[in-house]
Amino acid sequence: MNYSRTLKGTLLALALSATFPAMADDNWQTCKEKQQQIEKQLQYARANNNQKQINRLNTQKANILQNCSNENLRQKYTQKLDKLTNKINETQRKLDKAQAKGDSNKITDLQNKLNENKANLQQAKQNFARFEQAAKQ
Known part of the structure; x- marks a missing residue:
């Protein structure tokens, strides 16, 4: 078993995982x-060949360029x-x-569940306000 390759792959996965949460739909x-x-992420992937x-x-970039609109995102976030x-x-x-x-x-x-849900809603409202502000720019 090639531990060097496994370690390299693990380190790459960890490094990329730090950037993937920003891609999540709930990130507003x-x-x-x-x-x-x-x-x-493309720059990092290119640097690591x-x-x-x-x-x-x-593929993700092309999909965003073709299908993403802030109005659709706004609707999705409002539904959330x-x-x-x-x-x-x-x-x-x-x-x-x-x-x-x-x-x-x-x-x-x-x-406890009610308090957690209220906190989640408050955070979502703050995130939505940030989204709205960024969408105006």
Whole structure:
């Protein structure tokens, strides 16, 4: 077994994994920011002569250039906000039901879940505001 090659591959995967979260749909990037992120990854892949990575990134870049629009992203992000709001409403409904029954274990669990969902919604709203600001530029 070639440990040198395995180690090199692992290190490359770790280095690239640090950049991939920025590609996630939940990252609230504009189309321009997505293109810039792919360009950075392409530079790194070229520097490491990783043709498979270069090909994949070029495909992603072409897809973004052809299909990405900030209006579509805005709609997608608005849907995410709606989904989080619905989760909060559903959890609140379950919490109210548990409180009516006096189920203390369920109340604690649901209250924690409700707090987590509210924090996620607040973060999503902040991210959406950042997206809107970046999309204006």
